[in-house]
Amino acid sequence: MKEYVLFVGIMWNRIGTLTPRAESGTVEEFERAVKSWQKNGQPEIWFYFRQSPAQLHTEEALEQRLNVLVF
Numbered sequence: 001m002k003e004y005v006l007f008v009g010i011m012w013n014r015i016g017t018l019t020p021r022a023e024s025g026t027v028e029e030f031e032r033a034v035k036s037w038q039k040n041g042q043p044e045i046w047f048y049f050r051q052s053p054a055q056l057h058t059e060e061a062l063e064q065r066l067n068v069l070v071f
Contacts, residue, residue, distance in 0.1 A: 004043040007033035012050035015067035027071060 009030050016024025022031060033045055049068070056062050 004033070004036070007043045007045045009045075009047040010050070011048075011068050011071070012052075013054045013056065013061065013068060014064040015071060023067065023071075 007030070009026060011026065016026045019025055019028050022028035030045075030047070033043055037043060037045060054061075054065070056065055
């Protein structure tokens with residue numbers, strides 16, 4: 001990730017889909033960006049969380065939201 005100068009992450013109510021290396025693709029990319037930043041001082045990391053209300057009517061939706069809050 002040395003060639004990246006900016007990582008932008010955006011989440012609302014879903015953490016995403018499990019990958020072989022992390023809880024989701026977004027989490028995996030975020031963790032890679034953090035490691036690169038710690039080692040090389042880049043990329044700059046911007047992370048946003050949408051705050052608008054959502055209708056979480058299923059157990060799976062509630063679980064996804066909980067995972068976002070834990071993240």
